[in-house]
Amino acid sequence: QVYKGLDIITNKVSPQEQSLCRHHMISFVDPLVSNYTVVDFRDKAGALISFPSSADTSPPLSPPSTASPARESCIFSRDKIPIVVGGTNYYIESLLWKVLINTKEKTSTTPGLISDRKEELEQLDGLELHRRLSQVDPEMAAKIHPHDKRKVARSLQVFEETGIPHSEILHQQQEEEGGGPLGGPLRYPHSCILWLHADQAALDQRLEQRVDEMVAAGLLEELRDFHKRYNQEKVAENRWCGTIQHRLLSSLALTFLFHSLCFKGIQALKQVTKRYARRQNKWVRNRFLRRPGPNVPPVYGLEVSDHLRWEEDVLKPALEIVESFIQGREPSAEPVRMEYDAKENKRSHRVCDICDRVIIGDREWA
Incomplete structure (x- = not known):
């Protein structure tokens, strides 16, 4: 929902819903910008919540005594409680915990002007990438499958842009006070998760119904407009692929073919x-409920299978949990917790002699 437009495909909060309380991080990124990352999200969201001195410094839980105009716009400085709604739980985790790694600073926000080293590396042969990683960071190479090009490229990018092996940076995070096997400490100690x-x-039934409602609301028209703008942008950049895509789209607009592809696409x-x-x-389950280490916020489960019981099963329990959280007392509801198997190594490296395959992780090997 950070992208401008595309309100239907992202199931964006409606203007009516946004009018009920102040919303942030909505409709501020051009969807043609391909270099918006989870680090960008963390930095902007962290600055909105509080005003840390740097992207990876734990922000204060109360506003500073002297607030600049920028600080006065932060949620904490207005004596409000931030509510992070998702969505993509990787982004939420990156905001709550210190788990990301900053590499080279970006110098421009204009699409196409920033060379993304990770994307460049991903164009190379996967085995060659893994060989390079084995030379500069053998510990990380042993934990990543040779065919997982995305992770291999990321580890190489971290080394190239920081000069420090990826594995060493992860160890530094884990060894910080409050850190654990999955990364660094919790940024906001007084948090709870619903x-x-x-x-x-x-x-599944609800999701299928949601897609049908999106189509009825004009999903196809929204995507068609975006595709047209995308092609115009690529043609303006003199990229031949944009012209081919435009011709392809025109041919697909034939009525008999369009309806067939439309049904398959839906x-x-x-x-x-x-x-x-x-x-x-x-x-x-894996990153919140089974998360090892000392700093894990309580996670309270709310059952939403029967929407007719929304008030009894969701609204009332949630209000009681939040009120208890604000007042600093334990709610009557018990948090959900799953046992973490400390003996299981999800990054163990083995080779099957029979099928000559690399197996990563104890569970996969078993």
């Missing part, structure tokens, strides 16, 4: 949406 979860069948969108929801729930 996890809305549903029965899988109910969730079905594919439903499948992708359901897979994404499963990944997000898995992230909550």
Whole structure:
């Protein structure tokens, strides 16, 4: 929802809903900008919540005594409590914990003017990338599968732009006070997490209905307008692929072909949406509920399978939890917690002699 336009495909909060309370981090990034990252999100969101002296410094839990105009716009300085809503739990984790690594500073926000070293590396052969990583950071290379080009490229980028092996930086984070096996300390110690979860069948049905409602609201027209703008941008940059895509889109506009592709596209969108929801729930379980280390906020589960019981199962319990949180007392609800297997090594490296395959992780090997 950070992108301008694309209100339907991102299921953006409506203007009516936004009028009920102040919203942030919505509709401020041009969707044609491809270099917006989770680091950008963390930096901007952190500055809105408080005003840390640097991107990776834990911000204060109370506003400074002397506030500049910029500081006065921060949520803490207005004696308000920030509510982070998601969405993409990787972004939420990056805001709550010190888990990201800053590399080279960006010098421009204009699309196309920034050379993304990670993207450049990803164009190379995967095995060659892994060989390079083995030379500069053998510990990290042993933890990443040779075919996981994205992670290998990221580790190489970290080394090239900082001069420090990726594994060494991770160790430094973990060894900080409050750090743990998954990264550095918690930035906001007084936090709590409300996890809305549903029965899988109910969730799948709700997601399919949501896609149908998006189509009825004008999803295809929104995507068509975006595609037209995308092609105009690429043609303006003298990129031949944009012209080809434009011709392809024109040919696909033939009525008999359009309806067939449209139906297939909608079905594919439903499948992708359901897979994404499963990944997000898995992230909550593995990175929040099973998170090892001393600084883990309580996670309270709220059952949303039956929307007719929203008030009893969600609204009332959530209000009681939040009121207890504000007043500094324990709520009557028990937080959800899953046991962490300290013996399991998710980054162990083994080679199967029979099939000659690299296996990463104890569970995969078993």
